[in-house]
Amino acid sequence: MGEKKTTYKDTGVDIEKAEKALGSLKKRIHSTHTPEVLTGVGLFGGFFDLSELNYRQPVLVSSVDGVGTKLKVAIQANRHHSVGQDLVNHCCNDIAVCGAKPLYFLDYFACGSLEPHVYDEVITGITVACKKSGVALIGGETAEMPDFYQAQEYDMSGTVVGIVEKNEIIDGSSISAGDVLVGVSGNGLHTNGYTLARHVLLNEYQLNDYVEELECTVADELLKIHPNYYQLISEVRGQFPVKGISHVTGGGIVKNTERLLQADLSLEINWDAWPVPAVFDLIQKTGDVPEADMRQTFNMGIGLIFIVSPDVVDELIKTSGLFPYNFYEIGKVA
Numbered sequence: 001m002g003e004k005k006t007t008y009k010d011t012g013v014d015i016e017k018a019e020k021a022l023g024s025l026k027k028r029i030h031s032t033h034t035p036e037v038l039t040g041v042g043l044f045g046g047f048f049d050l051s052e053l054n055y056r057q058p059v060l061v062s063s064v065d066g067v068g069t070k071l072k073v074a075i076q077a078n079r080h081h082s083v084g085q086d087l088v089n090h091c092c093n094d095i096a097v098c099g100a101k102p103l104y105f106l107d108y109f110a111c112g113s114l115e116p117h118v119y120d121e122v123i124t125g126i127t128v129a130c131k132k133s134g135v136a137l138i139g140g141e142t143a144e145m146p147d148f149y150q151a152q153e154y155d156m157s158g159t160v161v162g163i164v165e166k167n168e169i170i171d172g173s174s175i176s177a178g179d180v181l182v183g184v185s186g187n188g189l190h191t192n193g194y195t196l197a198r199h200v201l202l203n204e205y206q207l208n209d210y211v212e213e214l215e216c217t218v219a220d221e222l223l224k225i226h227p228n229y230y231q232l233i234s235e236v237r238g239q240f241p242v243k244g245i246s247h248v249t250g251g252g253i254v255k256n257t258e259r260l261l262q263a264d265l266s267l268e269i270n271w272d273a274w275p276v277p278a279v280f281d282l283i284q285k286t287g288d289v290p291e292a293d294m295r296q297t298f299n300m301g302i303g304l305i306f307i308v309s310p311d312v313v314d315e316l317i318k319t320s321g322l323f324p325y326n327f328y329e330i331g332k333v334a
Contacts, residue, residue, distance in 0.1 A: 001158065007030075009330070011146065012112075012113060012144070012146030012147075013144045013145075013146065014114065014144065017114055017116065018142050018144060018145060018294065019112055019176065020022045020116070021114060021116045021119045021142075022142065022210030023303075024116075024120065025120065025123050025127070025300040026131055026151035027125065027187045028089040028123070028124060028127040029123070029127055029137050029307065030088045030172075031127065031131060032127050032130040032131050032135065032136050032137040033136045033137075033138075034103075034136045035048075035052075035102070035113050035135065036048050036049045036050070036052070036053070036136070037104070037138055039097060045074075045139065046104065046106065046138030046139035047138075047160075048087050048103060048104050048136070048138060050163070053083050053165060055165055055282060056157065056164035056165060056167075057165055057167065058161055058163050058164075058165065059100075059163065059164050059165070059166050059169065059274075060161055060162070060199065061095045061099075061161070061163065062095070062159060062160065062161045062162070063091050063094040063095050063156060063159070063160055064086070064091070064158065064159040064160075065090050065091050065094065065157065066087065066155070066156060066157040066158070066191075067083055067086045067156070067191040067226075068191060068192065068194050068235055069086050069195045070083060070086065070189075070191055070194045070222070070223075070230070071154065071155065071156070071297070072194070072198060073153070073198065073207070073219065073222045073225060075152055075153065075221060077207050077208075077219040077223065079219065079223055080118050080121035080125070080183075080312065081121045081122075081124065081125050082125060082223050082224075082225045083122060083131040083156070083223075084107075084122045084124065084125025084126035084127075084128070084156075085125045085126070085128055085225045085226070086125075086128055086158070086190075086191050086225060086226040087107070087125075087129075087156060087157075087191075088105060088130055088133065088135065088158060088228070089107065089129055089131035089133075089225065089227060089228035090158075090226050090249070091158050091159070091160035091192050092129075092133055092135065092160055092330060093226075093228065093229050093230065093247045093304070094160070094161075094229075094247055095160055095161075095162040095231050096162070096168055096229060096230040096234075096245075096269045097170065097229075097233065097245035097247045097304070098164065098169060098171070098245075099164045099169050099170040099237070100162035100163060101162050101163055101164065101222060101230075101234075102133055102134075102161075102162040102165040102230060103135065103136065103137040103159050103161055103163055104129055104135060104136040104137070104157050104160070104161055105126070105135050105137050105158060105161075106137075106138060106139045106140055106141075106158065106159045107123070107126055107137070107139070107141075107156060107157065107158050107159075108140065108141045108157045108158070109123070109140065109142045109154065109155075109156045110142075110143040110144075110145060110148075110149065110154060110155050111123060111143070111145070111149055111153065111154035111155075112144075112145065112146050112148070112150050112151045112152070112153050112154070113144065113145060113146055113151045113152075114142070115146045118154065118246065119142070119147065121270060122154070122156065123140075124266055126158070126280055129228065132167075132228065132299070133228055133230055135160070135291070136176050142196070145238070150187060151233060151311065154198060155303060157251045165242065169294060170237075170242065170243075170244060170245055171221050171244075171260070172243065172244035172260030172261060172262075172307070174243045175243045175244050175261060175262070175264075175307055175333055176265075176267065176272040176331060176333065177265060177333055177334055178182075178332065179307050179308065179309060179310070179333040180258060180307070180309070180310050180313045180329060180331075180332050180333075181182065181227045181257065181267070181305050181306075181307055181329070181330050181333070182305065182306045182307075182308060182309055182316055182317060182327055182328070182329055182330070183253075183273070183300065183302035183304070183305050183327070183328045183329075183330040184229065184232065184304040184305070184306070184325045184326070184327055185266060185274070185302065185303065185325045185326040185327075185328075186215040186227065186248070186277075186301055186302060186303030186304075187225075187227055187277075187303075188221060188222075188224040188277060188279055189222065189224075189225050189279065189298060189299070190226040190227070190248075190249070190252045190299055190303060191226050192249050192297070192298065192299065193250070193297040193298045194222070195303055196216075196283070196287075196289070196293075196297055197222065197279075197283055198222075199287070200283050200286050200287030200289065201218060201222075201282070201283060201286060201287075202218075204261050204286050205218045206218065207219040207222075208314060211282065212284050213278045213281070214278055214279060214282065215278075218221040219280070221279050227303055228326075229247070229303065229304045232304070232323050232325065233245060233304075235322075236306060236316070236319070237325075239314065239319065240308060240315070241306060241308065242306055242307070242308055242314050243307045243309070244257075244260040244306075244307035245305065245307070245333075246259070246304065246305040246307055247303075247305070247306065248299040248302055248303055248304065248306060249299070250297075250307065251296065252297060252298060252300065253269060253295065253299065253300065253302055253305070253330075254267055254269065254296070255296065256294065256305075257305055257307075259323050260307065261300065261333065265333050265334065266333070266334045267331060267332075267333060267334065268331050268332050268334045269330060269331075270329075270330055270331050271295070272299075273328050273329060273330045273331070274301055274302060274328040274330060277300065277301045278303050280294060280298055280300055283298075302328070303325075304331060305330070307333065313329055317329065
């Protein structure tokens, strides 16, 4: 046995640094807590009291996701304040389209070597998005794994849990032929297709290049925050009978919306019904990407789709002026 002692810190894992970084964020995390949260940060589990929520037949709805290789852009640009918001918003949208109200969120952050300023920006972004959505950041995990990740790399995922009355679950079961698809505008790539987008655009441009077609730099475009549609969904559902809602993520408009359809139904999409954001035209032109790949990989400018009866379409589209989004009639169920 040698005389030299080897500590955990010597291997690249600094527990005290991680605890200090988390400690500086505790106030921000606590600021997201709603009255139903029973504990602070530090216990082995988070506690959320459902007893005062006044649901007759409450059903919990959960979803877990990440933001993919959008993180590569954040790391390369050294801009980490938005990806935490992307994570929360993406997860909240996934359960909101089922009719659920998001209640609480848990995050997982893994890295090669914990950089306090990076960690601070990411977790702060998560708390910002949680507060905007009325969602409690109830727990999380931080892992420093120097043998698994390169020094500057990190990855993250998030889990959201929400609640819905059993008879108010939106599952597409009432969708029938003739129903109409009303698309809601997105603001860019959101959190999908970044491996293709990076491969094409970063072979041609630098992140700080200003691109005329985009009216911003490449980094500004690729790091736009994924919209949170929860409030929009809540208000539209309060005014209109919605049969189905699709969150357009990986797989594009068709594959995500087909999830809601019975086997004997199909979609007819009018691909000319809305203006496609410039970033998608730039990707297609720069990489000579086939149209089919574009439509299957990206949202093409439609972040959300409501499926409704034909008789409410006009009134629904008129309400778009109340929201920071545009609504388009983009197709129908056949």
